[in-house]
Amino acid sequence: xxxxxxxxxxxxxxxxxxxxxxxxxxxxxxxxxxxxxxxxxxxxxxxxxxxxxxxxxxxxxxxxxxxxxxxxxxxxxxxxxxxxxxxxxxxxxxxxxxxxxxxxxxxxxxxxxxxxxxxxxxxxxxxxxxxxxxxxxxxxxxxxxxxxxxxxxxxxxxxxxxxxxxxxxxxxxxxxxxxxxxxxxxxxxxxxxxxxxxxxxxxxxxxxxxxxxxxxxxxxxxxxxxxxxxxxxxxxxxxxxxxxxxxxxxxxxxxxxxxxxxxxxxxxxxxxxxxxxxxxxxxxxxxxxxxxxxxxxxxxxxxxxxxxxxxxxxxxxxxxxxxxxxxxxxxxxxxxxxxxxxxxxxxxxxxxxxxxxxxxxxxxxxxxxxxxxxxxxxxxxxxxxxxxxxxxxxxxxxxxxxxxxxxxxxxxxxxxxxxxxxxxxxxxxxxxxxxxxxxxxxxxxxxxxxxxxxxxxxxxxxxxxxxxxxxxxxxxxxxxxxxxxxxxxxxxxxxxxxxxxxxxxxxxxxxxxxxxxxxxxxxxxxxxxxxxxxxxxxxxxxxxxxxxxxxxxxxxxxxxxxxxxxxxxxxxxxxxxxxxxxxxxxxxxxxxxxxxxxxxxxxxxxxxxxxxxxxxxxxxxxxxxx
Amino acid sequence: xxxxxxxxxxxxxxxxxxxxxxxxxxxxxxxxxxxxxxxxxxxxxxxxxxxxxxxxxxxxxxxxxxxxxxxxxxxxxxxxxxxxxxxxxxxxxxxxxxxxxxxxxxxxxxxxxxxxxxxxxxxxxxxxxxxxxxxxxxxxxxxxxxxxxxxxxxxxxxxxxxxxxxxxxxxxxxxxxxxxxxxxxxxxxxxxxxxxxxxxxxxxxxxxxxxxxxxxxxxxxxxxxxxxxxxxxxxxxxxxxxxxxxxxxxxxxxxxxxxxxxxxxxxxxxxxxxx
Numbered sequence: 098x099x100x101x102x103x104x105x106x107x108x109x110x111x112x113x114x115x116x117x118x119x120x121x122x123x124x125x126x127x128x129x130x131x132x133x134x135x136x137x138x139x140x141x142x143x144x145x146x147x148x149x150x151x152x153x154x155x156x157x158x159x160x161x162x163x164x165x166x167x168x169x170x171x172x173x174x175x176x177x178x179x180x181x182x183x184x185x186x187x188x189x190x191x192x193x194x195x196x197x198x199x200x201x202x203x204x205x206x207x208x209x210x211x212x213x214x215x216x217x218x219x220x221x222x223x224x225x226x227x228x229x230x231x232x233x234x235x236x237x238x239x240x241x242x243x244x245x246x247x248x249x250x251x252x253x254x255x256x257x258x259x260x261x262x263x264x265x266x267x268x269x270x271x272x273x274x275x276x277x278x279x280x281x282x283x284x285x286x287x288x289x290x291x292x293x294x295x296x297x298x299x300x301x302x303x304x305x306x307x308x309x310x311x312x313x314x315x316x317x318x319x320x321x322x323x324x325x326x327x328x329x330x331x332x333x334x335x336x337x338x339x340x341x342x343x344x345x346x347x348x349x350x351x352x353x354x355x356x357x358x359x360x361x362x363x364x365x366x367x368x369x370x371x372x373x374x375x376x377x378x379x380x381x382x383x384x385x386x387x388x389x390x391x392x393x394x395x396x397x398x399x400x401x402x403x404x405x406x407x408x409x410x411x412x413x414x415x416x417x418x419x420x421x422x423x424x425x426x427x428x429x430x431x432x433x434x435x436x437x438x439x440x441x442x443x444x445x446x447x448x449x450x451x452x453x454x455x456x457x458x459x460x461x462x463x464x465x466x467x468x469x470x471x472x473x474x475x476x477x478x479x480x481x482x483x484x485x486x487x488x489x490x491x492x493x494x495x496x497x498x499x500x501x502x503x504x505x506x507x508x509x510x511x512x513x514x515x516x517x518x519x520x521x522x523x524x525x526x527x528x529x530x531x532x533x534x535x536x537x538x539x540x541x542x543x544x545x546x547x548x549x550x551x552x553x554x555x556x557x558x559x560x561x562x563x564x565x566x567x568x569x570x571x572x573x574x575x576x577x578x579x580x581x582x583x584x585x586x587x588x589x590x591x592x593x594x595x596x597x598x599x600x601x602x603x604x605x606x607x608x609x610x611x612x613x614x615x616x617x618x619x620x621x622x623x624x625x626x627x628x629x630x631x632x633x634x635x636x637x638x639x640x641x642x643x644x645x646x647x648x649x650x651x652x653x654x655x656x657x658x659x660x661x662x663x664x665x666x667x668x669x670x671x672x673x674x675x676x677x678x679x680x681x682x683x684x685x686x687x688x689x690x691x692x693x694x695x696x697x698x699x700x701x702x703x704x705x706x707x708x709x710x711x712x713x714x715x716x717x718x719x720x721x722x723x
Numbered sequence: 724x725x726x727x728x729x730x731x732x733x734x735x736x737x738x739x740x741x742x743x744x745x746x747x748x749x750x751x752x753x754x755x756x757x758x759x760x761x762x763x764x765x766x767x768x769x770x771x772x773x774x775x776x777x778x779x780x781x782x783x784x785x786x787x788x789x790x791x792x793x794x795x796x797x798x799x800x801x802x803x804x805x806x807x808x809x810x811x812x813x814x815x816x817x818x819x820x821x822x823x824x825x826x827x828x829x830x831x832x833x834x835x836x837x838x839x840x841x842x843x844x845x846x847x848x849x850x851x852x853x854x855x856x857x858x859x860x861x862x863x864x865x866x867x868x869x870x871x872x873x874x875x876x877x878x879x880x881x882x883x884x885x886x887x888x889x890x891x892x893x894x895x896x897x898x899x900x901x902x903x904x905x906x907x908x909x910x911x912x913x914x915x916x917x918x919x920x921x922x923x924x925x926x927x928x929x930x931x932x933x934x935x936x937x938x939x940x941x942x943x944x945x946x947x948x949x950x951x952x953x954x955x956x957x958x959x960x961x962x963x964x965x966x967x968x969x970x971x972x973x974x975x976x977x978x979x980x981x982x983x984x985x986x987x988x989x990x991x992x993x994x995x996x997x998x
Contacts, residue, residue: 161974162946162947162974163947163949163974163975164947187947187949189949193872193876194865194869194870194872194873194876195872195873195875195876195877195880196876196880197949197950198755198873198921198925198949198950199756200949201948201949201950201975201976201977202754202755202756202757202824202950202976202977203756203757205975205976205977205981206757206761206975206977206980206981209975209977209980209981210980218880220880259879262879
């Protein structure tokens with residue numbers, strides 16, 4: 098098949114273009130010897146014309162003007178056209194309109210520029226109007242610029258292309274569905290499934306965008322909200338009620354917030370609000386949220402009152418802090434800025450918690466970055482423990498009736514090289530959050546036990562009970578029991594002389610775990626005390642089961658008991674409850690003789706406070722009380 | 724709306740400037756299924772004494788594909804706006820705009836809207852409407868039956884239309900350097916864009932714009948143009964207030980490709996004489 102085409106390419110150069118039914122090249126006319134003067138460039142073969150007409154594909158010769166000048170029999174058979182219908186008319190008339198356009202705008206220019214066309218997919222109109230799929234290849238012949246066209250039937254290819262097209266359309270539809278699923282997944286990545294609010298990731302994205310926005314009308318404020326006592330609800334009423342509470346809290350926050358404020362649930366019972374708000378409008382906003390959350394919620398038929406602690410940080414604070422932390426600090430991208438703003442609000446929230454909860458605190462402008470502060474403090478504390486900067490001060494525990502000192506509570510202090518003597522409130526929380534509390538706690542236990550033994554061994558000393566505070570994290574540390582066992586053995590202190598004080602809140606955080614830990618400690622023979630009693634959310638069920646020896650009534654009730662009848666009633670109830678449970682009751686924070694008298698009147702067993710003695714550095718013998 | 728900057732326009736349309744910067748500007752606008760490179764053989768015949776501006780329509784050639792907005796480019800107005808923005812951004816004055824095929828109508832629409840920077844139009848194988856309009860006796864060359872077939876073809880013969888938009892690699896034996904220069908950067912038009920352009924080209928009707936062209940126009944009519952028969956060129960000539968109809972010996976729809984010398988000469992012969 099290539100042979101006639103090759104000849105065709107060369108032939109027109111050799112003479113006049115073929116006319117009428119004559120095939121394009123040295124074909125029948127030559128064979129007939131009608132033009133012997135023109136020698137054929139390719140040796141004539143008797144079957145060339147037969148080959149032209151019997152070729153497996155359709156051939157047409159088209160003039161430079163676009164008119165068909167010759168066709169082979171294959172073409173006529175294939176399309177059903179008569180020779181006279183085709184020859185002399187425009188080639189493009191054989192094409193359906195779409196292909197006619199494509200051939201004119203693209204095929205012909207390409208032929209002109211490159212001299213050939215290869216495998217152009219198109220359709221040919223048959224005599225009966227049906228369209229047949231074909232592949233068109235063509236070469237432009239030198240000389241008069243006429244074009245030799247070959248058409249191959251391409252029904253299979255056409256079916257294949259239609260199949261591809263169907264597949265593509267289907268893929269497009271599926272792509273649309275995938276995009277939708279993707280959007281759904283993206284939504285999940287950025288949202289909290291329980292409340293439908295943004296999650297931490299989602300909030301940080303919004304926060305970053307807000308911080309990047311050059312012309313903010315008002316600085317972006319972040320309010321970090323933590324529900325007080327959520328764990329109690331979760332533990333006592335079950336997770337379903339806990340979830341219910343979170344949904345209720347989310348709904349109340351949403352209702353209390355302006356429409357354009359962004360609300361997110363970060364984790365557990367922690368929510369955050371992002372709102373562009375003038376600094377002066379922050380207090381009413383925070384107060385409004387506290388009030389909204391403070392109303393009672395009905396959960397599984399039980400009315401529950403939760404409060405919240407809120408920390409506020411404003412973007413300008415972050416900008417200020419960025420300068421402060423430039424050295425070795427994280428990069429200044431909006432990502433970090435958003436994260437830092439959130440951390441600052443978080444830190445301020447902790448201050449609100451420390452200030453007694455159910456209140457809000459703002460991150461203080463001009464303060465060093467609290468995060469950096471915390472890290473620095475931790476690092477310093479780590480050294481303080483090993484370098485001997487920590488001290489224990491001891492506050493006597495006194496029998497209310499007799500005034501006799503029966504023991505002491507060890508209270509840790511940090512002799513900071515530049516900041517002076519720091520009380521535990523300055524560093525214990527940081528230690529507790531970081532895990533450094535294990536080292537801190539171990540040091541305190543070691544030193545307190547050693548001191549108890551020193552006093553006992555002193556010629557004028559006495560054997561007093563040593564009370565030591567144990568944090569929530571320490572309590573659930575599986576190493577605590579073996580460590581104390583070893584400690585008591587090594588120093589030779591009888592177990593009942595050591596009192597471990599654990600706050601009510603720490604105990605109720607994970608009561609079942611606490612119960613197990615208390616039981617193991619109790620098995621050693623230690624005394625156990627519930628510290629700050631009345632401030633947490635003890636369930637009587639647990640209180641009954643906890644193997645404790647003491648309840649220490651929180652100082653806030655003692656402080657008010659002589660002025661506020663309600664405080665007095667609470668203290669009286671605590672004493673009654675303690676005695677009913679068969680445990681020792683201790684009044685904390687006794688500052689006045691009146692309070693001391695009131696406690697005595699209620700039958701409170703022990704007391705401690707400034708009224709007896711403030712915490713003092715250890716002397717050779719145990720401290721005394723006034 | 725402020726006009727986009729020269730840099731933005733240049734980037735959007737991959738604008739190429741050749742020739743003498745101070746001379747009369749000639750802007751070449753390519754038609755359906757091609758790009759600015761199709762003008763090379765004609766454009767190079769003007770660089771000696773003109774400022775030559777070539778550009779790609781958005782969606783074609785090396786234009787910024789991201790700038791393709793189906794709504795903006797659903798009518799010739801969107802393309803006309805582009806052309807005016809190019810004139811504005813390059814501060815062209817007294818420009819000659821040469822438009823081929825659908826871009827002849829883009830040039831018409833631009834001049835009808837704002838001819839303050841346009842001195843003359845050259846319309847190569849123009850057609851304001853491809854479909855016959857029996858009511859007015861207008862002959863466009865395509866029957867309504869053809870149009871239905873075309874629409875069907877646009878939807879079903881996807882690959883052929885997509886293929887069309889792959890620019891022709893110019894292996895011009897007379898000027899092989901052109902081919903080399905153009906090898907790089909060829910890219911296929913998005914088939915969906917191609918279908919939009921085909922719809923616009925063959926289904927729009929710009930006849931009402933012709934009487935509103937305030938400048939002189941040269942109409943170049945080819946022989947054996949499967950897309951624009953002689954009746955169409957005659958109609959354009961009649962409908963334009965000021966025009967000259969030139970019949971080229973060149974055949975087909977793309978005389979600037981098949982007969983660049985004749986096309987360039989015909990344009991030159993009718994350029995306004997300037998002092």
